[in-house]
Amino acid sequence: xxxxxxxxxHLITATGQRVTxxxxxxxxxxSVYWYQQSLDQGLQFLIQYYNGEERAKGNILxxxxxxxxxxxxxxxxxxxxELGDSALYFCASSVGGTGFYEQYFGPGTRLxxx
Amino acid sequence: AQTVTQSQPEMSVQEAETVTLxxxxxxxxxxxxxxxYKQPPSRQMILxxxxxxxxxxxxxxxxxxxxxxxxxxxxxLKISDSQLGDAAMYFCAYRSxxxxxxxxxxxxRLTINP
Numbered sequence: 001x002x003x004x005x006x007x008x009x010h011l012i013t014a015t016g017q018r019v020t021x022x023x024x025x026x027x028x029x030x031s032v033y034w035y036q037q038s039l040d041q042g043l044q045f046l047i048q049y050y051n052g053e054e055r056a057k058g059n060i061l062x063x064x065x066x067x068x069x070x071x072x073x074x075x076x077x078x079x080x081x082e083l084g085d086s087a088l089y090f091c092a093s094s095v096g097g098t099g100f101y102e103q104y105f106g107p108g109t110r111l112x113x114x
Numbered sequence: 115a116q117t118v119t120q121s122q123p124e125m126s127v128q129e130a131e132t133v134t135l136x137x138x139x140x141x142x143x144x145x146x147x148x149x150x151y152k153q154p155p156s157r158q159m160i161l162x163x164x165x166x167x168x169x170x171x172x173x174x175x176x177x178x179x180x181x182x183x184x185x186x187x188x189x190x191l192k193i194s195d196s197q198l199g200d201a202a203m204y205f206c207a208y209r210s211x212x213x214x215x216x217x218x219x220x221x222x223r224l225t226i227n228p
Binding site for chain 1: 147151156157158159160161164166205211213214215216217218219220221
């Protein structure tokens with residue numbers, strides 16, 4: 001158990017819908033990262049927040065957005081869902097934003113868009 | 115942009131034997147970190163071993179060790195005395211010292227034959 005929690009574990013929804021994935025980092029970690037794992041694209045970095053502020057952006061679609069709240073939990077919002085958005089979405093956390101900090105991964109949320 | 119290549123989509127090894135997984139990366143930076151992650155059927159991403167590029171000594175963690183060749187941009191993982199529990203997808207990952215995101219290879223599926 002990495003100490004990072006993600007809810008829900010599974011999500012099935014229809015095209016065009018909007019969903020919210022939630023992540024709670026390990027106690028004491030200030031950074032939260034979101035990754036997408038799909039068969040087509042492999043594991044891709046989406047976005048990172050550090051202590052409530054966006055720090056880095058990867059290949060995140062405009063239909064996707066994220067935020068980190070004062071209690072440091074984070075939410076990834078996916079809207080106008082398409083079949084191709086079906087994937088495993090991981091949240092990871094680390095103590096710092098840069099430097100040799102390990103990123104600890106949560107168990108992931110499996111999103112299926114039908 | 116940095117890229118990570120794992121040229122072996124699948125590998126298999128007999129239980130108790132040794133196996134080496136290959137990874138090469140492309141970067142123009144001199145300061146970075148390299149990682150091997152394990153993803154068992156549970157889908158949890160587990161950090162196996164990590165290496166700082168400025169360290170010439172190869173990292174070891176129990177039965178896991180790496181062969182880091184900075185000039186060749188190669189970072190292979192050796193698993194000694196393979197166990198059934200080692201069966202998983204293994205991902206090589208790169209992170210620039212000044213950046214946040216992990217860049218992953220496509221993964222190698224390792225099968226352990228009893």
